[in-house]
Amino acid sequence: MLVKIGAPLLSGVFGGDVARLSVRAVMAPFVAMEREHGSLILALEARAAATGSSTPADRAGAAEATVFTTLHSGLGTLIDRMVSTIAATPAITIRRNTAVSAIRRAETGWQLETASGPGHFDRLLLAAPVDVAQRLLAPTDPELARLMKIDASSAVVVAFGFTGEAARSLSIPPGFGFLIPPEDHAAALTHVPMNTLLAATFVDQKFDGRVPPGGRLIRAFFGGATADRLLDHSDEAIAEIARDELAAILGPLASPSVTVVRRWPRALPQYAVGHLERMAMLHERVHALGNLWLLGNGYRGVGLPDLIRDSRAAARAAVIS
Numbered sequence: 001m002l003v004k005i006g007a008p009l010l011s012g013v014f015g016g017d018v019a020r021l022s023v024r025a026v027m028a029p030f031v032a033m034e035r036e037h038g039s040l041i042l043a044l045e046a047r048a049a050a051t052g053s054s055t056p057a058d059r060a061g062a063a064e065a066t067v068f069t070t071l072h073s074g075l076g077t078l079i080d081r082m083v084s085t086i087a088a089t090p091a092i093t094i095r096r097n098t099a100v101s102a103i104r105r106a107e108t109g110w111q112l113e114t115a116s117g118p119g120h121f122d123r124l125l126l127a128a129p130v131d132v133a134q135r136l137l138a139p140t141d142p143e144l145a146r147l148m149k150i151d152a153s154s155a156v157v158v159a160f161g162f163t164g165e166a167a168r169s170l171s172i173p174p175g176f177g178f179l180i181p182p183e184d185h186a187a188a189l190t191h192v193p194m195n196t197l198l199a200a201t202f203v204d205q206k207f208d209g210r211v212p213p214g215g216r217l218i219r220a221f222f223g224g225a226t227a228d229r230l231l232d233h234s235d236e237a238i239a240e241i242a243r244d245e246l247a248a249i250l251g252p253l254a255s256p257s258v259t260v261v262r263r264w265p266r267a268l269p270q271y272a273v274g275h276l277e278r279m280a281m282l283h284e285r286v287h288a289l290g291n292l293w294l295l296g297n298g299y300r301g302v303g304l305p306d307l308i309r310d311s312r313a314a315a316r317a318a319v320i321s
C-alpha cells in the first residue's frame with residue numbers, strides 16, 4: 001500500500017522521500033479514521049454505510065463531486081483579484097515587488113527594512129517562504145529560527161501543449177494522469193535511469209477550459225533529487241528529458257506547439273517525523289514575541305485550501321488582538 005499507493009500520492013504533493021514524512025502531519029484525517037474505527041478499512045466501511053443511508057440526491061451530488069478544483073479564469077487571477085481589491089481599498093497600501101531585507105522588534109510592533117525604505121507595523125503577518133522568514137527572524141530570536149529550519153523538496157514542471165494533427169496523434173488513456181511508484185522508476189524508464197518522472201497530468205482531461213478545442217495539454221512533474229539535479233539544466237534539456245520519459249510510457253509524442261518549463265527550487269517543505277511537535281514549540285515562541293503570525297507552506301499544510309484557511313484565521317486573530 002505504501003509503495004504502490006501512499007508513496008506516489010504523497011510524492012505528487014510533497015515531492016521528497018515518503019519514508020521521512022510524518023504521517024500525523026501530512027495525513028491527519030487518515031490517522032483520525034484509523035484511531036476512531038480501528039483500521040482504515042473499517043473506517044471506509046463505516047463511511048460507505050453512512051453514505052448508503054443518504055438520499056439519492058445526496059448520492060448523485062457525491063458522484064459528481066471531484067477532488068480536483070481550480071478557478072475557470074486560471075489560478076493567477078486569484079492573486080490579480082486580491083491585488084486589485086486591496087489597491088481599491090482606501091487606507092490600505094500595497095507595495096509589490098519590494099523585498100523585505102530585515103525585520104526588527106520595535107517597542108511596539110515591528111520595524112521592517114525594504115528596498116523602498118523602512119516601515120513600522122503594529123502587527124506582522126509574515127508569509128514569505130519559510131527559508132526567507134527564518135533568515136529575517138534569526139537576529140530577533142535564534143531559537144525561533146532554529147525551529148523554522150526545515151528540509152524542502154524542489155519541483156520541475158514541464159507542460160507540453162499540442163494542437164491540430166499533433167494533438168490527434170496522441171494516444172492518451174482516460175483519467176487525470178498517472179503517478180509512478182518509486183520502485184517502478186527504474187523499471188519503467190530503463191533508458192534514462194538518472195532522471196525519473198514522478199507524475200504526469202493530462203490537464204485537458206482534468207480541468208475544463210484549459211486548452212483550445214481539440215488541443216491537448218500534458219504536464220510532466222519531477223520532484224525530489226531528480227528535480228534538484230534538473231534545476232541547473234537548460235529549458236531545452238529539461239524539455240527533452242520530459243518528452244523522452246513521457247514517450248516511454250505514453251508512446252511517441254508529436255512535436256508540441258507550446259513547451260513551458262518551470263523550476264520550483266525548495267518549494268515543498270518536508271513535514272518530517274517530529275514536525276507537529278516542532279510546530280507546537282514554534283507556536284509558543286511566536287506567541288511570546290507577540291503581534292506576529294507565520295504563514296505559508298512551511299508550517300500547517302502545503303495545499304492552497306490549507307494556506308487560505310490558515311491565513312484567514314491569522315487575519316481574524318490579528319484584527320481582534
Ligand SMILES: Cc1cc2nc3c(=O)[nH]c(=O)nc-3n(C[C@H](O)[C@H](O)[C@H](O)COP(=O)(O)OP(=O)(O)OC[C@H]3O[C@@H](n4cnc5c(N)ncnc54)[C@H](O)[C@@H]3O)c2cc1C
Pocket residue numbers: 098099100101127128129132155157264267268295296297298302303304305307
Ligand atoms: C509544482 C507544484 C505544484 C503544486 N500543485 C498544487 C496543487 O495542485 N494544489 C495545491 O493546493 N497546492 C499545490 N502546490 C502547493 C502550493 O502551490 C504551495 O504550497 C503554495 O503556493 C505556497 O504558498 P506560499 O504562500 O507558502 O508561498 P509562495 O506562493 O512562494 O509565496 C511566498 C511569497 O513571498 C515572497 N517573498 C520572498 N522573499 C521575500 C522577501 N524577502 N520580502 C518580501 N516577500 C518575499 C515571494 O515573492 C512570494 O510571493 C504545488 C506546488 C508546486 C511547487
